[in-house]
Amino acid sequence: MRRMSFRTRLVIVIAGVFIAAGAALLTVQYLVVQQLFASAISTTAASCVPMTSVSPLTDGTSVTDGADLSGAAPFTDSSGLLYSTTSTGCGYFAETADVVDFQLAAPMQTLSLQAVEGAVLQQSTFLADEVGGGLLLWSVVVLVGFTGVAAAIAFWLARRSLGRIGEVTATARDISEHDLGRRLDLPGPDDEIKELGDTIDDMLDRLQSAFTAQDRFVANASHELRTPLTTTRTALEIPLEQGTVPAELQPNMQRALRATEQSERLITALLALARSRAGLEQVEPVEVSTLIEAEIDDLDSEEIVVHSDLRDLTVEGNTVLLARAVRNLLENGIRHNAPGGELWVRCRRERGRAVIEVENTGTPLTPATVALLAEPFYRGDASRTSTGPDGTGLGLAIVQSVAKTHEGELRLRARKGGGLIASLVLPL
Template sequence: MTTLTHRLRPTIRVRLTLIYGLLFLAGGIVMLVLTYVLLKNNLRSSVSVATRHMDPATIPGGPEAPPKEMIFGSSPDRLITAGEASGVLVQSQVSFQRETLNSLLTLGSVALAVVTAAALGLGWLFADRALRPLHRITETARRVARSHDLTERIAYAGPRDDVKELADTLDTMLERLARAFDGQRRFVANASHELRTPLAINRTLVDVALRRPDPSEDVKRLGEALLVVNGRHERLIDGLLTLAGSENTVVDTSPLDLADVAGHVLGQAAAEAAARGITARRDLGHAPTSGDPVLIERLVQNLVENAIRHNHQGGELSVTTRGDGGQAELIVTNTGPVVPPYEIETIFEPFRRLGTDRVHSDRGSGLGLSIVRATATAHGGIVTAHPRPGGGLTVIVRLPAANRHSHPADGHRGRTPG
């Protein structure tokens, strides 16, 4: 009901047109009423003057005038008195007054309706002209949102009014956003170097220490523990940098097929799935879209790794891609622990995991699904999830579909065990 009400709400142009028309109609009605009252009073005064002039008491000789004051009536054979003539004249004046007022109301109403319709048409045109600066602001904001080019400005050169103030405010906001995104990109680039380099050095030193010919058992256990911790820190930093990068604008996009990306990722994860006895099934249909290939691959990789990591021994994994209604869909379903419905949204938050998984360092960094949602949002898509009956999770990614083009037959992409 709320959506229907929102759709039926008239636009500001329609509202302005109706306001113009209603104001003109109200003014016309007031003018018509005033004209009616003034004309009615004027005609009433005319009738009173005519009656007074035709009063028998004012006629020479009075009401008992001699026969010479008799005048002809409707026929030569009928004579009427001056008093009767006065009554006839009064009735004629009253009838004339009534017909004149009725004609005024009828013709005035018709004219008011015609002029109001013309006022509505002119109001529609004037409203469009008045809203043209706002349309320009909206088009510029839409271009910036689609192209992610924060260097573009509205640069409105109109008079100093409310529209000019709005345009200047939006230009100031775009300038601040551009500086903020530039600073974030520089931070990501610097953090990528400053954080990864020490961890790479630590990993190398620990690996060299473990490769010595005579390390003690304590040194081996300590080195292996340090490598695990160091590897988790590397994954954490890599996930944070990817999350920060995916939340920025996607500049480099190219056509790709989710089926090809999913097939490549499943091939890389086949060994890990087999080691845990997980049966991977694929139904990779044609799903063309466009985006950053690296980020899209990371999105699919995070979903597949999450489905394997949070699965049970001997479980199942299903990956489906398809094009549906102008969208490219990726569906990843896995068996595993029961996911409460109220926990669905929390698993997409950074560092949020289900149950006691947050205490296990080998279960990832807690950024996998956060990166998936951020990447999909940066590409204009959405991510939804719902619990799988019997345990596990189904995650659906919908991205805008690219224009359909010729593609090889998809017969080899049937449902087969991984």
């Protein structure tokens, strides 16, 4: 299962916090409202008192007219008119109630206080339940709606805040040792993210200076060493060719000459490696099949059988560097082959890219060994070197450097039954 991105987790956390806070707020609000309703109901029941109405009874008034006066308590005023009182329900008074201009002649008729309180309590409870239920429903609806709004706002904020970090990550991933001149140059406000980008740019400045100094040292040292090595080789070859070296000294002279030649090959490889890492100064169309055929013709394959299957392909690149890479692949296939072995050279188009593949027989290789073959000065086990001259340990490292310079790659995998399959992949 793919791990969620930091942006997604940030949105979920923000939305979760909003939901938790909103739910807590609505819960407290609902409980407070319920408590207020309960307090209001208690106050209503406690302050309810019976109420009566006063009605005049004149001559000709029927007890059936108007209100039911069957239970009325009669009384008279100074005018001699007859009045009656009737209970009309519940009344609420902040203080005691007075009946103005009337002098009650008899006590008022009252209803049962328990009955009145029960009716008021029932109506108030029903009202509280209705209001509370509606409040809870709409609170949930509002919470859900605002949760969606909060999630959208959180996603926008996360995208806006982390988008610049994504730019830093993408650019830093694309920068390699071959294009250390690139910089992030992160725009935007002067905040922590821009400070991070500026710090990475400073680090790239230091890395570029270090790589440049290293390549310059290798190139200068290699160039300075070639002249004395050439002089030494010449001084050894001339006496040997003229036969002026005593027989007892010839083995030592031959050994010194081979060491000198090996040193020259190493210096040449170091120069090629430094040149391949310096980048492409000149790019031109290169006929891959023609280049490979020329290198095969110059190849000293000895008893190795070479098979070729070449397609016509053209890539953009540096002819000298690509020729060097192909030569190193072929020499590696010859040098680490088995006596009387075979070598297959192929060139094909694969997914819009040119693939130069060299396959050779040889001893079985472990995945751990294959992973280290492109490391500089790594030769592997002694059993890999079965034919051909000693290598420098830079052959495949140079191929890999040339591939990266051309925005390609070097793929290595062990061959079933023994040997190696090396593929140089280049963009078309």
